[in-house]
Amino acid sequence: MKIKLEHKEFYYPMLLMTLGITILGIAFIYSTTHDSASSDLFIRQIIWMIIGLVLIYFLNRIDYNIVARYSPILYLLILGLLIVLVAAGQLIGGVKSWFYFRWIALQPSEFGKIVFILFLSKYVAELGKAQLSLRDIIKPTIFLILPVGLIALQPDLGTAATYIPIFFGIIFVARLRLRVIISLILLFVISVFFSWSYVLKPYQKQRITTFLEPEKHKKEAGYQIYQSKIAIGSGGIWGKGYLKGTQSQLKFVPEQHTDFIFSVLAEETGFIGVLAVLSLYLGLITSFITTAATARDKLGVFIATGFAFLFAFHFFINVGMVVGLMPTTGIPLPLFSYGGSSLLSFYIGIGIVMSIRNRRFVYL
Amino acid sequence: MRFKTPVEIYQTRLKIIKVITVIFFIALIVRYWQLQVMRGPEYFILSEQNRIRVTTMPAPRGLVLDRNGVIISKNRPAYNVVLYRYQLTESIKDIAAFLNLQPEYIKERVQKYSNMPISEPVVLKMDIPFEEVAILEPRLIDHTNLAISVEPIRYYPFGDKFVHILGYTGEINEAEIANGNFPDSGSGDLIGKTGIERKYDSYLRGEKGEITDVVDNLGRKVQNLLTKDPKAGKSLILSIDAEFQQKVYEIFGDNVGAVVAMKPDTGEILAMVSKPSYDPNLIQGHFPEEKWKELLNIENDPLQNRAIQNTYSPGSMFKLVIALAALQENKIDDETTYNCTGLSYFYRNPFRCNKASGHGRMDLYDALRLSCNIFFYNVGNKIGIDIISSYAKRFGFNFRTGIDLVEEKKGLIPDPEWKKTYLKEPWYAGETISVTIGQGAVQITLIQQAAFISAIANGGRLFQPFITKEIKDSDGKIIYRTQAKVRGLLGISPENMEKVKRGMWGVVNDYGTGWGAKIFGKEVVGKTGTAQVIKKDTYGDQKDQPWEFRNHSWFSCFAPLDNPEITLVILAEHAGDGSVVAAPLAGRILREYFKLQESRAKKDIVNEN
Numbered sequence: 010m011k012i013k014l015e016h017k018e019f020y021y022p023m024l025l026m027t028l029g030i031t032i033l034g035i036a037f038i039y040s041t042t043h044d045s046a047s048s049d050l051f052i053r054q055i056i057w058m059i060i061g062l063v064l065i066y067f068l069n070r071i072d073y074n075i076v077a078r079y080s081p082i083l084y085l086l087i088l089g090l091l092i093v094l095v096a097a098g099q100l101i102g103g104v105k106s107w108f109y110f111r112w113i114a115l116q117p118s119e120f121g122k123i124v125f126i127l128f129l130s131k132y133v134a135e136l137g138k139a140q141l142s143l144r145d146i147i148k149p150t151i152f153l154i155l156p157v158g159l160i161a162l163q164p165d166l167g168t169a170a171t172y173i174p175i176f177f178g179i180i181f182v183a184r185l186r187l188r189v190i191i192s193l194i195l196l197f198v199i200s201v202f203f204s205w206s207y208v209l210k211p212y213q214k215q216r217i218t219t220f221l222e223p224e225k226h227k228k229e230a231g232y233q234i235y236q237s238k239i240a241i242g243s244g245g246i247w248g249k250g251y252l253k254g255t256q257s258q259l260k261f262v263p264e265q266h267t268d269f270i271f272s273v274l275a276e277e278t279g280f281i282g283v284l285a286v287l288s289l290y291l292g293l294i295t296s297f298i299t300t301a302a303t304a305r306d307k308l309g310v311f312i313a314t315g316f317a318f319l320f321a322f323h324f325f326i327n328v329g330m331v332v333g334l335m336p337t338t339g340i341p342l343p344l345f346s347y348g349g350s351s352l353l354s355f356y357i358g359i360g361i362v363m364s365i366r367n368r369r370f371v372y373l
Numbered sequence: 374m375r376f377k378t379p380v381e382i383y384q385t386r387l388k389i390i391k392v393i394t395v396i397f398f399i400a401l402i403v404r405y406w407q408l409q410v411m412r413g414p415e416y417f418i419l420s421e422q423n424r425i426r427v428t429t430m431p432a433p434r435g436l437v438l439d440r441n442g443v444i445i446s447k448n449r450p451a452y453n454v455v456l457y458r459y460q461l462t463e464s465i466k467d468i469a470a471f472l473n474l475q476p477e478y479i480k481e482r483v484q485k486y487s488n489m490p491i492s493e494p495v496v497l498k499m500d501i502p503f504e505e506v507a508i509l510e511p512r513l514i515d516h517t518n519l520a521i522s523v524e525p526i527r528y529y530p531f532g533d534k535f536v537h538i539l540g541y542t543g544e545i546n547e548a549e550i551a552n553g554n555f556p557d558s559g560s561g562d563l564i565g566k567t568g569i570e571r572k573y574d575s576y577l578r579g580e581k582g583e584i585t586d587v588v589d590n591l592g593r594k595v596q597n598l599l600t601k602d603p604k605a606g607k608s609l610i611l612s613i614d615a616e617f618q619q620k621v622y623e624i625f626g627d628n629v630g631a632v633v634a635m636k637p638d639t640g641e642i643l644a645m646v647s648k649p650s651y652d653p654n655l656i657q658g659h660f661p662e663e664k665w666k667e668l669l670n671i672e673n674d675p676l677q678n679r680a681i682q683n684t685y686s687p688g689s690m691f692k693l694v695i696a697l698a699a700l701q702e703n704k705i706d707d708e709t710t711y712n713c714t715g716l717s718y719f720y721r722n723p724f725r726c727n728k729a730s731g732h733g734r735m736d737l738y739d740a741l742r743l744s745c746n747i748f749f750y751n752v753g754n755k756i757g758i759d760i761i762s763s764y765a766k767r768f769g770f771n772f773r774t775g776i777d778l779v780e781e782k783k784g785l786i787p788d789p790e791w792k793k794t795y796l797k798e799p800w801y802a803g804e805t806i807s808v809t810i811g812q813g814a815v816q817i818t819l820i821q822q823a824a825f826i827s828a829i830a831n832g833g834r835l836f837q838p839f840i841t842k843e844i845k846d847s848d849g850k851i852i853y854r855t856q857a858k859v860r861g862l863l864g865i866s867p868e869n870m871e872k873v874k875r876g877m878w879g880v881v882n883d884y885g886t887g888w889g890a891k892i893f894g895k896e897v898v899g900k901t902g903t904a905q906v907i908k909k910d911t912y913g914d915q916k917d918q919p920w921e922f923r924n925h926s927w928f929s930c931f932a933p934l935d936n937p938e939i940t941l942v943i944l945a946e947h948a949g950d951g952s953v954v955a956a957p958l959a960g961r962i963l964r965e966y967f968k969l970q971e972s973r974a975k976k977d978i979v980n981e982n
Binding site: 139178181182183184236238239240241242243244245246255256259260261275276279280283284287291294295298301302304305306307309310314317321325328329332334 | 380382383384386387388390391394395397398400401402404405406408409410412413414415416417419420421423424587588589595
């Protein structure tokens with residue numbers, strides 16, 4: 010027996026957790042930039058949030074099957090944009106990642122993640138198999154390598170890496186055979202050794218060695234992690250108070266409104282604040298997985314799973330990075346870090362996941 | 374009732390993912406617990422150090438004034454280029470190019486101060502001229518690690534005239550940091566190196582100020598938290614008479630040697646000159662090395678204060694010791710005479726007099742007046758070395774006087790016990806004969822002689838000489854006043870003292886060896902000395918000898934006889950006989966002294982009227 014749902018309804022817990030994290034993020038973007046030249050960044054983030062909410066409103070009402078229908082075209086469009094960037098992009102900060110339109114900068118690789126989720130989910134769902142064999146993942150692998158390769162050429166390895174968990178998440182849940190999984194893990198280990206020896210550039214290697222021995226690189230590249238750890242540790246249990254974090258306010262913490270924004274939160278609100286925000290993220294990520302588990306069809310399962318993996322990967326890498334558990338990569342904290350493209354792409358993803366939730370089976 | 378859904382088959386794997394997610398969260402929480410709760414206090418200290426920079430401000434040293442309030446040591450600002458070492462924003466090479474220095478030099482400097490707190494800057498360029506400050510200052514905005522600091526350094530308005538009294542200041546060295554004599558000074562600080570600056574460093578130094586700033590990660594000041602102003606050091610009032618000291622310095626001219634002038638009834642030093650001298654203003658501050666080398670290259674060691682840090686044979690001045698000892702021991706009296714033929718044999722060795730043809734029959738008065746050796750050989754031989762050395766020691770020789778300067782020497786009064794201990798040889802009777810005329814192993818300092826002559830002048834009290842009369846704090850309140858301190862008594866009866874004084878009067882006023890010191894209107898009482906530098910068999914003309922083999926010229930005296938105001942001891946190295954050089958110098962110096970006193974007295978009368 011199927012219960013008809015009112016598709017216009019919002020899944021409020023997810024929406025409120027999303028909004029809560031975004032607003033906290035804006036508060037800490039303000040904290041880190043209020044006395045700098047770019048003190049209006051938090052206003053921009055508010056605008057992006059409002060745009061994001063509008064997108065959620067519409068995506069929530071539209072059936073995700075309809076959205077997924079356009080995914081092959083969107084996938085090709087993203088690939089095209091990435092080729093244009095690599096061929097003729099503007100080099101900003103050593104990478105060609107952005108398109109500039111007046112005052113906004115758009116990053117195709119960010120939106121590409123959502124498109125990749127939709128496209129891969131659609132493909133795997135349409136295979137119609139109860140289990141995936143090695144042969145079934147040949148094409149998905151090509152779908153993965155194309156954008157990842159292009160983004161890696163920008164070169165933006167951090168963003169490129171975020172596509173990989175989407176791929177593995179979806180094929181794992183789509184019941185890839187166990188022996189294939191084991192062989193893939195072996196293949197991964199071998200390729201890591203290979204790329205360490207032949208592919209990675211010295212600065213990329215340095216990031217990894219820095220991650221492995223931060224104390225040793227205290228004065229050089231490990232400086233960021235070292236200062237970030239001081240910031241977090243010095244916050245103690247209760248924190249130093251909003252706008253009162255010395256490490257952040259005196260700019261000891263690097264990249265503090267983007268990649269290291271969580272350090273600022275940890276310094277100013279302490280372990281209590283960290284626990285609260287971690288709980289919000291845990292709630293959000295479990296709600297994505299629950300959405301997958303209760304989806305109406307395979308497509309819904311895969312899209313929600315892919316997005317949950319994308320979101321969780323960003324989250325764990327970022328929050329682990331600022332305490333030295335993960336290597337330093339340019340991966341932002343989802344919904345929290347400053348960045349329009351990132352925020353919008355996560356809002357789009359959440360909109361689609363909410364649409365899946367809205368059309369779920371209800372067990373009685 | 375439960376429907377089997379099309380997605381039922383995926384539940385297991387989704388559950389696995391959920392479990393892994395929760396495990397990851399627990400790992401994160403544990404990590405943040407470790408950092409924030411367990412190690413929180415430790416990181417908090419690190420973050421405080423990160424943001425707070427304490428800069429110290431050197432305190433101006435206390436002034437040094439003479440007895441009449443003339444400033445003889447003060448401070449002036451020196452502009453230094455300093456380097457803040459943490460978080461360098463540019464390479465050593467760029468800094469070197471900007472400051473026109475060698476990169477190796479900067480590395481050397483930084484290395485030298487590696488144990489100084491990182492927040493303390495390293496001085497790269499010292500005491501730059503103001504024109505250079507004007508050029509550098511506006512360009513420092515691009516060089517955030519560099520700054521121009523103002524540091525008070527010493528300025529000695531009288532240059533080389535007071536240096537052996539005052540000493541000078543310089544950067545503390547590693548040995549001085551290690552030996553704990555300067556507990557409040559650290560790497561890079563200026564301290565007193567010698568003289569009064571060294572002796573009274575703890576008073577003169579003052580208290581450093583501290584600026585506590587909040588800084589950002591580039592070391593830029595964001596806000597001032599606390600400023601503790603430096604406290605100026607305490608001032609010293611010396612017993613030195615600056616005007617007189619300068620006169621003495623001029624009169625002593627190019628002679629090598631020293632002059633000490635003392636108040637006989639207190640032990641206050643009025644003047645102390647040692648030559649050659651040097652200008653302490655040239656070796657101020659942080660980089661004296663090159664200047665040092667120049668100084669050391671000057672002949673005759675100008676760094677040495679010859680009044681206290683060098684010892685000499687007293688020559689005939691030592692006859693005063695023999696005379697007093699023999700009189701007090703009743704070995705001689707007014708009737709005692711010896712015949713001087715110019716040569717006498719003692720223990721089968723010939724001993725000569727300073728007059729080859731002989732003085733004839735001599736009593737104590739004439740023997741002192743003419744400085745007859747033969748008389749004193751006989752007297753000394755009669756009383757023996759043990760009596761001589763015990764009296765000499767009672768008169769303050771063989772011991773430091775305790776003057777408030779550093780590195781005072783104690784000289785030597787030899788006796789058989791000393792010789793056995795240090796030279797492992799027995800005492801030969803002939804040595805006693807040499808000792809009676811102040812030769813042989815006898816070594817004294819000028820300051821010892823000045824204290825001894827003062828004791829004769831004041832009736833037998835041996836004072837501890839001193840230079841610092843008063844110490845005042847920065848409000849002008851006197852916190853310390855030196856009291857005249859009697860170190861000992863000569864222990865000579867007044868009658869015997871009179872007899873020696875009479876002889877000393879004769880030296881100057883009765884055609885004696887010290888006639889050159891005679892001045893009009895004041896009775897000068899003294900004794901010459903001529904110290905042989907090497908043992909010679911013949912008494913050839915001193916002018917024929919190479920300079921370094923010529924005799925040292927001594928004269929010590931007090932004046933006037935009845936109411937002594939000043940004791941004067943002069944030594945001119947290799948200048949010849951005491952009567953020829955030192956005594957006439959004493960006359961000129963005493964004349965200046967009394968002239969000065971008179972003109973001041975007149976001025977006082979005018980002021981009173």
